[in-house]
Amino acid sequence: xxxxxxxxxxxxxxxxxxxxxxxxxxxxxxxxxxxxxxxxxxxxxxxxxxxxxxxxxxxxxxxxxxxxxxxxxxxxxxxxxxxxxxxxxxxxxxxxxxxxxxxxxxxxxxxxxxxxxxxxxxxxxxxxxxxxxxxxxxxxxxxxxxxxxxxxxxxxxxxxxxxxxxxxxxxxxxxxxxxxxxxxxxxxxxxxxxxxxxxxxxxxxxxxxxxxxxxxxxxxxxx
Amino acid sequence: xxxxxxxxxxxxxxxxxxxxxxxxxxxxxxxxxxxxxxxxxxxxxxxxxxxxxxxxxxxxxxxxxxxxxxxxxxxxxxxxxxxxxxxxxxxxxxxxxxxxxxxxxxxxxxxxxxxxxxxxxxxxxxxxxxxxxxxxxxxxxxxxxxxxxxxxxxxxxxxxxxxxxxxxxxxxxxxxxxxxxxx
Numbered sequence: 001x002x003x004x005x006x007x008x009x010x011x012x013x014x015x016x017x018x019x020x021x022x023x024x025x026x027x028x029x030x031x032x033x034x035x036x037x038x039x040x041x042x043x044x045x046x047x048x049x050x051x052x053x054x055x056x057x058x059x060x061x062x063x064x065x066x067x068x069x070x071x072x073x074x075x076x077x078x079x080x081x082x083x084x085x086x087x088x089x090x091x092x093x094x095x096x097x098x099x100x101x102x103x104x105x106x107x108x109x110x111x112x113x114x115x116x117x118x119x120x121x122x123x124x125x126x127x128x129x130x131x132x133x134x135x136x137x138x139x140x141x142x143x144x145x146x147x148x149x150x151x152x153x154x155x156x157x158x159x160x161x162x163x164x165x166x167x168x169x170x171x172x173x174x175x176x177x178x179x180x181x182x183x184x185x186x187x188x189x190x191x192x193x194x195x196x197x198x199x200x201x202x203x204x205x206x207x208x209x210x211x212x213x214x215x216x217x218x219x220x221x222x223x
Numbered sequence: 224x225x226x227x228x229x230x231x232x233x234x235x236x237x238x239x240x241x242x243x244x245x246x247x248x249x250x251x252x253x254x255x256x257x258x259x260x261x262x263x264x265x266x267x268x269x270x271x272x273x274x275x276x277x278x279x280x281x282x283x284x285x286x287x288x289x290x291x292x293x294x295x296x297x298x299x300x301x302x303x304x305x306x307x308x309x310x311x312x313x314x315x316x317x318x319x320x321x322x323x324x325x326x327x328x329x330x331x332x333x334x335x336x337x338x339x340x341x342x343x344x345x346x347x348x349x350x351x352x353x354x355x356x357x358x359x360x361x362x363x364x365x366x367x368x369x370x371x372x373x374x375x376x377x378x379x380x381x382x383x384x385x386x387x388x389x390x391x392x393x394x395x396x397x398x399x400x401x402x403x404x405x406x
Contacts, residue, residue: 024280029389032281061334062317063241064310067281072311073318081315088311095280096287096303102274103288110270113404121399123273123356124370125392127349128377130246134345135382141338150339151346159347162254165240165247169340176336182328190328 009046011078013086019044020071020090030129032067032091040074047074067091150176226294227301229260234286234305239313243341245283249348252286262293269355276392366406373398 019039027035033056040046047055055077059069068088075087109115142151154172157163182190233255237248249272256262263271268289275285283306290302324330357374358367377391 026279028279029387029392030276030282031388057334058314058318058321060243061337062310062314063239064314065241065281065283065307066244068307068311069314072314076315076318084311084315088307092280092284092303092307095278095284099274099278099284100287100291100299102277103271103285103291106270106274106288107292110267114400116270117403118396118400119270119273120356120366120370120403121373122276122392122396123269123352124373124399125377125395126273126276127353127357128374128395129276129381129388129392130345130352131349131374132378132381134246134342134349135378137345138342141342147339150336151343154340154343155346155350158250158344159350162250162258165242165251165344166236169240169242172340173337176340177332178336180332180335182332186328190326193326 008077011044011046011083013079013082016075016079016083017086017090020075020087021094022090024091025094027067030133033070036067036070036074046078051077146179150179227297230290230293230298230302231305233260234290234302235309238306238309241310242337242344244345245281246348247341247344250344250351253351256289263289265355267292269352272352273356277396363406366403369398369402369406 023032023035023039037052041049041052052074055070055073056066058073059066062069068091071087071091072084075083075085077083079086106115106119110119142148150172154168157168158165233252237252237255240251241248253265253268257265257268271285271288271292274288275282278284284303286306287299287303290298290300292298294301353374357370359370373395377395380386380391381388
């Protein structure tokens with residue numbers, strides 16, 4: 001096993017499904033991303049840190065659960081579409097079956113005051129957990145005052161006034177991206193770099209075409 | 224039949240609206256399920272959310288319990304598919320051309336711009352569940368004092384040091400069993 005696999009290693013679909021099934025069955029208490037990193041990067045060496053962070057970056061930006069999004073991307077990298085399906089199925093099935101059974105027990109025992117008391121305690125603790133995650137994420141990502149111009153309306157519109165997410169995102173997302181638009185220097189540098197790349201590409205194509213016509217001419221009879 | 228169609232519509236839309244993870248769609252999920260369709264009461268919704276915290280894997284697997292309550296086994300299966308398929312398909316497609324924008328300053332802008340929206344929505348998710356699970360005006364002051372204490376203790380512990388959250392969830396359940404039975 002080399003230290004920095006640049007090509008995806010050969011992994012059978014069964015093995016892929018098995019590892020994700022194991023993660024899906026053991027990742028208690030949220031924070032599934034840490035479990036994914038532990039198994040995929042450290043134990044199995046299927047990805048290096050850079051590839052994992054790249055998958056995480058996409059998983060966080062695109063809508064959907066971060067854990068299933070990362071599973072889709074990693075599964076696809078290892079085994080294509082079938083890999084994605086195996087990864088997501090392995091990730092979600094154990095928890096879905098367990099919570100389904102808990103749901104059946106809940107229907108049967110919800111009027112029991114002891115069961116209700118345990119669930120009330122779990123619920124209060126769960127709020128503490130998602131509050132901590134929100135605070136941690138906020139501390140890491142919020143640095144400028146103008147972020148609050150977006151954050152507060154998002155909270156008030158959705159949390160207090162129950163406005164549907166569709167109009168809220170349609171209005172807020174473009175404003176938020178515009179507020180964080182790249183400065184002119186960054187854009188100019190990027191465009192110059194792109195132009196140079198395309199020029200190089202065009203030059204390469206011309207060179208190849210010239211070489212081909214030269215070869216045709218020397219062969220005498222174009223096919 | 225009608226119920227199944229409604230279930231699929233609600234959860235498929237939530238799937239592609241889950242900006243930055245599942246917590247972001249909790250407020251709308253609760254509103255759709257409790258107020259718009261009256262499938263469950265607010266307390267039942269919160270209880271089912273708590274069940275999700277007790278099981279491994281993505282913490283939104285509990286949507287399958289909502290599906291079961293509304294339309295039995297077909298509801299449970301359809302809701303699971305409706306909640307995972309759209310966003311998984313979307314991320315699969317985006318993953319294909321993501322590298323194409325490598326180095327584009329706009330990719331960075333999208334990420335920096337979406338962060339405050341995500342955090343605002345996560346905060347409203349905390350509020351949506353906390354309004355029933357942590358502060359519940361239909362309960363006694365004593366009851367509320369205990370649930371508030373559980374919530375704030377868990378938050379403080381997690382912010383101060385790295386503890387497996389599953390352990391704190393179990394401790395919360397134990398404290399609830401001990402202190403909330405009579406409260």
